[in-house]
Amino acid sequence: MSTPIKILIVEDEMIIAANISLQLTTLGYDIIGIVPRAEEAITCVKHDLPDIVLMDINLKGDLDGIDTVKRIQKEHEIAVIYLTANADETNFNRAKSTHPHAFISKPFKKLDLQRAIELTVDRLQQENNDNVEISSSVAESxxxxxxxxxxxxxxxxxxxxxxxxxxxxxxxxxxxxxxxxxxxxxxxxxxxxxxxxxxxxxxxxxxxxxxxxxxxxxxxxxxxxxxxxxxxxxxxxxxxxxxxxxxxx
Missing domain, CATH: 2.40.50.1020 (LytTr DNA-binding domain)
Incomplete structure (x- = not known):
């Protein structure tokens, strides 16, 4: 993709969110926002559609990260990477139902996050290439x-x-x-x-x-x-x- 990948960080621990933002900005990604709550995430997506959402599962409030992703997916198709300190079976299965691109357990190393983002970007680029191929053949198919x-x-x-x-x-x-x-x-x-x-x-x-x-x-x-x-x-x-x-x- 020619323009920088746009990433929204949804994380209620602001020190962690700031560190993630600094690391990804250094790598050349465009951080369009850092928000701690589900409602703010949904609003942010509506105003400036990101390519990737880094979503903490254990958000405070009425909606956790998985519920937030489900709300967003009703209107938008966005790549999601979950961040969580609670990787139990129940949360994992709930998260899996939203078809995330990656799932990272806290505490994670910088390299884990970097590789998850790179793999997600590769998938987005491949899907974009698939769309180009499909658009050229869709008339006959x-x-x-x-x-x-x-x-x-x-x-x-x-x-x-x-x-x-x-x-x-x-x-x-x-x-x-x-x-x-x-x-x-x-x-x-x-x-x-x-x-x-x-x-x-x-x-x-x-x-x-x-x-x-x-x-x-x-x-x-x-x-x-x-x-x-x-x-x-x-x-x-x-x-x-x-x-x-x-x-x-």
Missing amino acids: SPFMLSDCIFVRHNDKMVKVHINDIFYIEAERNYCRIYSKGKEYLLVITLKDMDEKLPNKHFLRVHRSFIVNLSQIDEIATSHIVIAKKAIPVSKTLKEELLKRLQTI
């Missing part, structure tokens, strides 16, 4: 939509997939995987673009990683739905829309 079916590229052919046969669609970074009756199809398209192309009558995005065929839902639980024996998470903000849509089909 994009699914072609009709009212009752879509045509998708599969083994160098355009294959017809009936709308009614699709169970759900899952995001895989910059790709989408369609799960249908008896077959799976990997498409070179983001879930956001796929959502814009699909007919609203049949499909609804229920989570940042999932679009579902409403007619294929077998069960509805508090935080997930079940389709073809697969438990699919449902975002709290989309649960009401899901229930509303189910009443009309």
